[in-house]
Amino acid sequence: MPIATTARLLAVAALAAVPVLATATPASAAPAGESWDTIFTVARSGLCVGRIDPSIGHGGLPGGAALFNFQAALWGVGDCRATITANWTNTDNGRSGSISQEIAGPGYHHYGAEPRLYPGPGHVEVTFTMDAASAPAPAHGQWIMPDYGN
Incomplete structure (x- = not known):
């Protein structure tokens, strides 16, 4: 069987595992004004599937900055x-702007994706894409960035 066909079959099988992954420990609820899709993915290397829960951190960061957070778990070999x-x-x-973060595993990790972003106050929308098969594709999030007077 060609490698590309084998890879596609593994991706389909991994995404079929989404119901199992969906029962994993959920991330804490988003604050008012925020919403985040949970992302289920296969890895681009290894035989792995995973779950990524994005969020945003702000307040207390210099210059009114924000930082994407990714709680991620990859399971596999x-x-x-x-x-x-x-x-x-x-x-x-x-x-x-655009920020990328490599997720590594297997295991659970919490990433604070650098560099920081400076969206200024207002309604911020984000689209998440993966470099491997994922659902939903693309995923979305949003938050209201407060005015920190910067």
Whole structure:
């Protein structure tokens, strides 16, 4: 069987495991004004599946910065790796940017994705994409960034 066909079959089998992964310990509820899709993925390396719960951290960071957080678990065999990219836009002031974070496993990890972002106050929307098969694809999130006077 060709390698590409085998890889596709493994991806389909891994995504079929989503109901099992969905029963894993959930991330804490998002604060008011925030919403985040949970992302189920296969890894681009190893024979691994995973769950990623994105969120945003702000307040107390210099210059009114924010930081994407990813609670991620990859289960499987081998060197499990996948990269998540967050493309964000402040719909009130037009600022936008992109941040990528490599997720590694197997195991559970909590990442604070650098560099920090400076969206300014307002409604911020984000689209998440993965470098491997994932659901939902793309995933989405949003939050209201407070005005920290910076």
